[in-house]
Amino acid sequence: MAALGLLAAGAWLALAQATNYSLWINGRTGGGQVGNHADFTYWGPATTAAGVNKKAVNWDGYNRISTTNGNIRDALDCYCTGPNWCYVAAHSAGNLQIGYALALYGTSSRSIKTPTPNSAGQCGNSGAGTQTGWNIKWVNVAGGAAGGSELADAGDWALSEPLVSDLKTSTARALYNHNATTAKWFYMYAGSKGTLYSFVLPGQDDEAIAYHSSGGVSGSSGASFCNPSDWLCNDLTLGTAANQGGRAKWSYHSVRFRDDSEALDHYTRGNWGGIVSKVRADMVANAK
Numbered sequence: 001m002a003a004l005g006l007l008a009a010g011a012w013l014a015l016a017q018a019t020n021y022s023l024w025i026n027g028r029t030g031g032g033q034v035g036n037h038a039d040f041t042y043w044g045p046a047t048t049a050a051g052v053n054k055k056a057v058n059w060d061g062y063n064r065i066s067t068t069n070g071n072i073r074d075a076l077d078c079y080c081t082g083p084n085w086c087y088v089a090a091h092s093a094g095n096l097q098i099g100y101a102l103a104l105y106g107t108s109s110r111s112i113k114t115p116t117p118n119s120a121g122q123c124g125n126s127g128a129g130t131q132t133g134w135n136i137k138w139v140n141v142a143g144g145a146a147g148g149s150e151l152a153d154a155g156d157w158a159l160s161e162p163l164v165s166d167l168k169t170s171t172a173r174a175l176y177n178h179n180a181t182t183a184k185w186f187y188m189y190a191g192s193k194g195t196l197y198s199f200v201l202p203g204q205d206d207e208a209i210a211y212h213s214s215g216g217v218s219g220s221s222g223a224s225f226c227n228p229s230d231w232l233c234n235d236l237t238l239g240t241a242a243n244q245g246g247r248a249k250w251s252y253h254s255v256r257f258r259d260d261s262e263a264l265d266h267y268t269r270g271n272w273g274g275i276v277s278k279v280r281a282d283m284v285a286n287a288k
Contacts, residue, residue: 018083019115020137022051022287023075027092027145028163030061034071035121037078044272050280051087051287055079057094058121064162065096065175071121072097073105078123080134082112087287088139089279092209092266093163095144099178099186106133106182137287138185140256142279143206143266147213148172150200150222169213169222178218179251187256187282190214190236191264191275192227203233206259206275208266211236214275216253217243227260256282 024043026032031042037055040046046056059071080086090098109130113123148169151157157164166172191206191214201210203224211217211225215236224233225243234244238255242248249255257278264275272280 018085020052020085020087020288021079021115022054022087022089022283023057023079024050024054025057025072025088025090025094025097026059026061027090027094027143028061028157028161028167030059032056032058034058034060035117035119037075037117037121041270043268043276044270048272048280049284050272051089051283054283059097061093062161062163065093065100065166067162069097069100072101074117074120074122076101076134076136077110077113078115078117078121080136081110081131082126082128084115085135085137087137087283089142089283089287090139090144091142091268091276091279093145093167095141095146095186096166096172096175098139099146099181100176102133102136102182102184103176103178103180106180106184108133110134133182136184138187139181140187140189140279140282141214141216142189142275143191143209144186144188144214144216145209146172146178147217147222149209149213150202151197151208154200156197156200170220172213173220178216178253181252183252186216186250186253188214188216188253189257189275189278190255190259191266192259192262193265193274204230204236204259204262206264206266211258215243215255215258216249218248218250223247227258227262229260
């Protein structure tokens, strides 16, 4: 009985030490200090609720995904190993970052870390050994750029930015296997208050990203997808169902929000704005 009591106490202690975190991965342009997981400059006031134990997974938003993805993996190692679990929220090119990490490293051996990062955003080993991949409950994506943007194709963004090369539609879609999420669900939030670049971006868009990308639509290139009220192109469907016209979404991708009111654009405006506002609300409600 005493042994059973000790086992129960040990299990209770392990459970008590387990912590959930909410990781926020920024998109193009960056803004927060790389390695400082308390700097929410990209998003808005750090005092704003945005999920349990929120952390800003800052990267420079300028260089290519392959050379900056280490910042994301460092944060995943810090907060999503051992007894700890993560909810992930990503915006714009942050979608490419988490997708790339899971597809290329999601089944790799990871050292279990103590979640106390140094100034570079890296955590020390806890001494508890290793595990395969990361403990991620799900991923919320606002205005996701995993399918690229025609603004990169057309040169509307400075081609001198290394990241813009990755954001070209054909490049983004070939950067990694978008179906390989290690069975982690990506919940897509697609905005459609786009007017400025509507002649460049096909179908509905949020002024930076078209529905084919923000809706997780599969394929090697973009296409026109719209709200049901627009008869000029095929509908982006909610959930996991194939879109009107038959084009499927990537595996483990589900459209949770489609901006039928055309009210939300791509930009946070330093105050958790645009399509990010919908993801933040969901994180507050469900990332606990």
